[in-house]
Amino acid sequence: MALIVHKYGGTSMGSTERIRNVAKRVAKWARAGHQMVVVPSAMSGETNRLLGLAKELSPELASDDILRELDAIAATGEQVSVGLLSIALQAEGMQAVSYAGWQVPIATDSSFTKARIQSIDDSRVRADLAAGKVVVITGFQGIDAQGNVTTLGRGGSDTSAVAVAAAMKADECLIYTDVDGVYTTDPRIVPEARRLHTVSFEEMLEMASLGSKVLQIRSVEFAGKYRVPLRVLSSFTPWDINIDEEARSGTLITFEEDEKMEQAVVAGIAFNRDEAKVTVLGVPDKPGIAYQILGPVADANIDVDVIIQNVSHDGKTDFSFTVHRNDYARTLDVLKNTVLPHTGAAQVMGDAKICKVSIVGIGMRSHVGVASKMFRCLSEEGINIQMITTSEIKTSVVIDEKYMELAVRALHKAFDLEQETT
Amino acid sequence: MALIVHKYGGTSMGSTERIRNVAKRVAKWARAGHQMVVVPSAMSGETNRLLGLAKELSPELASDDILRELDAIAATGEQVSVGLLSIALQAEGMQAVSYAGWQVPIATDSSFTKARIQSIDDSRVRADLAAGKVVVITGFQGIDAQGNVTTLGRGGSDTSAVAVAAAMKADECLIYTDVDGVYTTDPRIVPEARRLHTVSFEEMLEMASLGSKVLQIRSVEFAGKYRVPLRVLSSFTPWDINIDEEARSGTLITFEEDEKMEQAVVAGIAFNRDEAKVTVLGVPDKPGIAYQILGPVADANIDVDVIIQNVSHDGKTDFSFTVHRNDYARTLDVLKNTVLPHTGAAQVMGDAKICKVSIVGIGMRSHVGVASKMFRCLSEEGINIQMITTSEIKTSVVIDEKYMELAVRALHKAFDLEQETT
Numbered sequence: 079m080a081l082i083v084h085k086y087g088g089t090s091m092g093s094t095e096r097i098r099n100v101a102k103r104v105a106k107w108a109r110a111g112h113q114m115v116v117v118p119s120a121m122s123g124e125t126n127r128l129l130g131l132a133k134e135l136s137p138e139l140a141s142d143d144i145l146r147e148l149d150a151i152a153a154t155g156e157q158v159s160v161g162l163l164s165i166a167l168q169a170e171g172m173q174a175v176s177y178a179g180w181q182v183p184i185a186t187d188s189s190f191t192k193a194r195i196q197s198i199d200d201s202r203v204r205a206d207l208a209a210g211k212v213v214v215i216t217g218f219q220g221i222d223a224q225g226n227v228t229t230l231g232r233g234g235s236d237t238s239a240v241a242v243a244a245a246m247k248a249d250e251c252l253i254y255t256d257v258d259g260v261y262t263t264d265p266r267i268v269p270e271a272r273r274l275h276t277v278s279f280e281e282m283l284e285m286a287s288l289g290s291k292v293l294q295i296r297s298v299e300f301a302g303k304y305r306v307p308l309r310v311l312s313s314f315t316p317w318d319i320n321i322d323e324e325a326r327s328g329t330l331i332t333f334e335e336d337e338k339m340e341q342a343v344v345a346g347i348a349f350n351r352d353e354a355k356v357t358v359l360g361v362p363d364k365p366g367i368a369y370q371i372l373g374p375v376a377d378a379n380i381d382v383d384v385i386i387q388n389v390s391h392d393g394k395t396d397f398s399f400t401v402h403r404n405d406y407a408r409t410l411d412v413l414k415n416t417v418l419p420h421t422g423a424a425q426v427m428g429d430a431k432i433c434k435v436s437i438v439g440i441g442m443r444s445h446v447g448v449a450s451k452m453f454r455c456l457s458e459e460g461i462n463i464q465m466i467t468t469s470e471i472k473t474s475v476v477i478d479e480k481y482m483e484l485a486v487r488a489l490h491k492a493f494d495l496e497q498e499t500t
Numbered sequence: 501m502a503l504i505v506h507k508y509g510g511t512s513m514g515s516t517e518r519i520r521n522v523a524k525r526v527a528k529w530a531r532a533g534h535q536m537v538v539v540p541s542a543m544s545g546e547t548n549r550l551l552g553l554a555k556e557l558s559p560e561l562a563s564d565d566i567l568r569e570l571d572a573i574a575a576t577g578e579q580v581s582v583g584l585l586s587i588a589l590q591a592e593g594m595q596a597v598s599y600a601g602w603q604v605p606i607a608t609d610s611s612f613t614k615a616r617i618q619s620i621d622d623s624r625v626r627a628d629l630a631a632g633k634v635v636v637i638t639g640f641q642g643i644d645a646q647g648n649v650t651t652l653g654r655g656g657s658d659t660s661a662v663a664v665a666a667a668m669k670a671d672e673c674l675i676y677t678d679v680d681g682v683y684t685t686d687p688r689i690v691p692e693a694r695r696l697h698t699v700s701f702e703e704m705l706e707m708a709s710l711g712s713k714v715l716q717i718r719s720v721e722f723a724g725k726y727r728v729p730l731r732v733l734s735s736f737t738p739w740d741i742n743i744d745e746e747a748r749s750g751t752l753i754t755f756e757e758d759e760k761m762e763q764a765v766v767a768g769i770a771f772n773r774d775e776a777k778v779t780v781l782g783v784p785d786k787p788g789i790a791y792q793i794l795g796p797v798a799d800a801n802i803d804v805d806v807i808i809q810n811v812s813h814d815g816k817t818d819f820s821f822t823v824h825r826n827d828y829a830r831t832l833d834v835l836k837n838t839v840l841p842h843t844g845a846a847q848v849m850g851d852a853k854i855c856k857v858s859i860v861g862i863g864m865r866s867h868v869g870v871a872s873k874m875f876r877c878l879s880e881e882g883i884n885i886q887m888i889t890t891s892e893i894k895t896s897v898v899i900d901e902k903y904m905e906l907a908v909r910a911l912h913k914a915f916d917l918e919q920e921t922t
Contacts, residue, residue: 094556101557131584134516135523136591144590147598151583154576161573162553168566169558176569180602181647225603 080249081113081207085217085239088122089256090313091159094166100254101166103317104212108172110321113207115246117217117239118163120155128152145190149219149229152191153179156216156235164214174212177202179219179227184238186220186228193228195220195237195300198245215242233294240297244304251301251308252328253293258312259329260285260292262495263347267486270496274345276330281345282308284438284472298331305333343441343448344493347486348472351433351479353383354406355464357398358413360424363390367421371397374416380405384434384467384476394424398465400476406430432464433482436474437489449473455492461485502671503535503629507639507661510544511678512735513581516588522676523588525739526634530594532743535629537668539639539661540585542577550574567612571641571651575601578638578657586636595633599624601641601649606660608642608650615650617642617659617722620667637664655716662719666726673723673730674750675715680734681751682707682714684917685769689908692918696767698752703767704730706860706894720753727755765863765870766915769908770894773855773901775805776828777886779820780835782846785812789843793819796838802827806856806889806898816846820887822898828852854886855904858896859911871895877914883907 084107086100100118108114128151133139139148160176167174179186182203186193206213217235222228230237236253243251258273260282265271277285279302286295292310301308311328361367372382385399401409406428413426442448452473456463461484465476477485490496506529508522522540530536550573555561561570582598589596601608604625608615628635639657644650652659658675665673680695682704687693699707701724708717714732723730733750783789794804807821823831828850835848864870874895878885883906887898899907912918 094553098557128580131516131580132587135520135584135588138591139587141590143595143597144587147583147586147590150598150600151580154579157576157579158550158553158573161569162557164569165554165561165566166557168563168569169560173565175565176572178572178649227600 079111079113081115081246082107083239083243083246083248083251084114084116085235085251085253086116086118086313087235087255088119088124090254091118091120091163092122094162097159097162097166098169099317100163100313101170101172103254103313104163104167105170105172106317106321108212114212115203115207115242115248116163116212116214117235117242118156118159118214119217119235120159124155124158125152128155142190146226149190149193150227152229153216153219153227156218160214160216164212167212167214172212173210174214175206176214176216178216179238180221180225182215184215184220184241186222186230188222188224188226188228190226190228192231193220193222195230195241198241200242200246203242203246230296233297236294236297237300240300240304240306240308243306244300248306251306253297253308253310254313255292255310256312256314257292257310258315258327259310260331261346263349263486263490267349267483268347268490271490272495274329276332277345278440279331279333280471281438281440282331284436284469285346285348301331302333307332343445344437344439344495345441346438346495347489347493348436348438349433349482349486351482352403353400353432353434353476354403354409354428354430355398355400355432355476356406356409356413356426356428357396358417358421358423358426359396360394361397362422363393363395367395368397370421371413371417371423372399374412375401375409378408378412380409380412384465384474386465386467397423400432400434400465403430431479432476433479434474434476435482435485435489436472437493438472440471442471442473451492452489455488456485459484459488501533501535503537503668504529505661505665505668505670505673506536506538507657507673507675508538508540508735509657509677510541510546512676513540513542513585514544516584519581519584519588520591521739522585522735523592523594526585526589527592527594528739528743530634536634537625537629537664537670538585538634538636539657539664540578540581540636541639541657542581546577546580547574550577564612568648571612571615572649574651575638575641575649578640582636582638589634589636595631596636597628597633598636598638600638601660602643602647604637606637606642606663608644608652610644610646610648610650612648612650614653615642615644617652617663620663622664622668625664625668652718655719658716658719659722662722662726662728662730665728665730666722670728673728675719675730675732676735677714677732678734678736679714679732680737680749681732682753683768685771685908685912689771689905690769690912693912694917696751698754699767700862701753701755702893703860703862704753706858706891707768707770723753724755729754765867766859766861766917767863768860768917769911769915770858770860771855771904771908773904774825775822775854775856775898776825776831776850776852777820777822777854777898778828778831778835778848778850779818780839780843780845780848781818782816783819784844785815785817789817790819792843793835793839793845794821796834797823797831800830800834802831802834806887806896808887808889819845822854822856822887825852853901854898855901856896856898857904857907857911858894859915860894862893864893864895873914874911877910878907881906881910
């Protein structure tokens with residue numbers, strides 16, 4: 079008997095028919111002798127519907143008082159889901175009980191719409207499990223010290239599930255989603271992309287942050303911090319497939335370095351076309367200049383990703399960084415209005431039509447020449463590299479957006495990530 | 501400066517446009533210097549939508565475990581409403597904060613789907629009012645001692661509003677609804693029906709229980725118990741009418757006997773066609789027979805309204821009572837299968853095509869001959885009276901359903917309840 083946490087996304091909860099299938103799947107696991115905690119998202123479309131109503135009433139949704147109300151409203155989507163799933167489980171003959179985040183309670187800070195989980199009191203849940211009940215807990219939300227409902231932000235249900243699994247020291251947390259695992263890259267771009275049976279936590283973190291949409295990055299961080307064994311698998315396989323087969327499907331995210339890893343040096347290719355590049359030309363190269371440039375950008379609440387400072391010539395240097403494409407125009411404004419006049423830099427340039435392509439692999443730690451193999455591959459395809467940034471287990475390049483698919487396909491082939499022929 | 505509670509029904513909250521109007525009306529009251537607590541219902545249709553989803557998952561919604569989930573689901577309708585109204589108030593430039601029942605908290609017993617309010621802790625609300633905020637509280641719901649969400653049943657938002665007003669000793673509780681007050685009878689049946697400027701609590705209680713749909717009966721009981729001045733008024737008058745005019749509109753439900761009452765002996769005519777009549781013929785007239793008949797009916801969870809036992813002839817009597825029409829077939833079954841064999845009664849008869857018409861008036865206490873005037877009026881119209889029941893301030897008759905409109909119109913005229921000519 080194991081303690082298992084299941085998480086189901088909004089698509090899996092999208093209709094009463096689908097909720098019934100979720101209930102049948104959970105019941106199968108419970109009947110196999112497992113203690114089951116289930117964390118469902120809101121029915122697909124529901125969160126957007128609720129936030130849409132709020133927006134009709136106040137286009138400006140910024141003040142803390144309004145964000146508090148937004149969270150109270152948005153949190154109801156999951157509250158409906160847990161109630162419906164609990165009823166569906168009871169209709170399947172199971173004992174089941176649902177809790178909203180505040181009932182568990184899942185304690186968070188007070189950062190409305192992007193709260194962080196601080197602690198989870200699992201005593202109530204444990205008592206229910208001991209009594210033979212399936213426990214259904216709302217994703218996406220918690221309660222702050224003042225008794226306000228908070229939400230964790232988009233994709234927060236993944237984080238909730240992992241946090242619950244961590245607090246309860248669950249044997250495994252299964253994330254049921256609309257893809258059947260983590261792939262070497264997006265199969266829509268590379269049809270030969272191969273599903274990974276296992277991926278290391280660090281690789282997954284890089285894959286998630288670099289644009290793979292499978293798991294919310296904060297949930298991966300959480301899983302890493304508390305070493306929660308995490309499996310991503312498909313909610314579209316029939317609910318009644320053999321449970322052992324289901325338990326081995328998808329992709330397992332592992333934390334044990336000495337577990338048998340797949341042999342490839344590079345685990346996958348990630349990419350992201352949500353970024354834009356800006357360059358400040360002719361910056362006087364003196365201490366504090368990076369802060370003088372990036373300080374006003376941070377003050378404008380703009381996140382910066384890749385940062386490159388070239389070597390200087392004649393006491394001047396060029397300073398480039400990337401931001402989210404939605405922040406591109408605002409970033410240019412900040413640089414022109416605030417940074418240029420104060421730094422004596424010559425000019426600001428930018429390009430929104432870029433993308434970032436990365437190779438990720440824990441094997442890069444111990445293998446030399448991986449990055450240069452990447453650069454050679456891109457060079458052979460005639461793709462110019464605009465920026466480079468590296469970490470211990472990844473190398474990212476910024477290139478012209480139009481070469482993205484070409485780069486991903488070429489790299490996927492160069493690093494032998496194609497479909498295994500069995 | 502007064503402490504005022506506003507309650508808005510689902511129709512008044514039916515769209516963001518209407519919610520904006522509610523916010524403007526509340527803001528007007530707050531700007532006039534009043535401390536404002538607002539209790540809105542769920543947006544119209546929302547509770548039915550939510551319960552419909554639950555029913556798709558489990559046609560059988562009976563067990564306590566399922567009712568608990570139903571309450572958690574249904575309660576979200578009002579949770580969305582308070583958040584939206586709070587945002588709309590903030591968009592109007594007011595400070596506003598919303599609370600779900602569990603946050604106030606509004607403590608109830610654990611009777612899911614029909615919980616009763618036990619106590620309200622108003623400290624949090626008072627602090628907000630003192631800080632100049634409008635406080636928006638969910639109707640329809642509370643929290644039990646185990647931390648479960650409960651609902652008060654249909655129309656429960658009226659009760660919530662009155663309970664909050666009682667707990668806070670509000671100066672007045674204004675129930676905004678889709679009618680502009682309490683009428684001498686239903687204007688759809690008697691076009692000359694006149695709106696009452698005041699009605700006594702006891703009359704209102706009889707009117708509500710006898711079929712006037714204006715206010716939920718439990719809210720009237722609550723108002724009576726705690727002497728909450730209650731006003732029913734229209735949410736369809738423009739939000740920007742003069743506030744003094746608005747404060748005098750609708751119908752005030754009063755508790756002071758010595759307040760100037762309207763002079764009519766009879767305040768109004770109530771009617772109800774939701775009932776059915778059953779008669780057990782040839783019942784041996786001996787002690788305990790009423791219990792032998794009604795015991796099994798109560799055991800089947802069937803509510804009995806009017807009960808008549810005729811005088812006996814030859815040691816046998818006839819025993820008649822009315823039940824809700826939905827329970828009619830089940831009642832006949834109980835009587836035939838359980839009561840007939842055990843009591844030695846001769847036969848069971850029934851009639852679902854009946855209605856109950858009542859005259860209600862606190863003046864009936866001190867005026868004789870009111871009932872006989874009612875009977876004469878019906879007799880002159882050729883309407884046969886099947887059953888009669890009376891209380892201190894009302895007289896009800898059961899008649900053939902087809903005479904209902906005729907009876908109501910004739911009585912309305914006989915007791916001079918027509919529109920005042922000014």
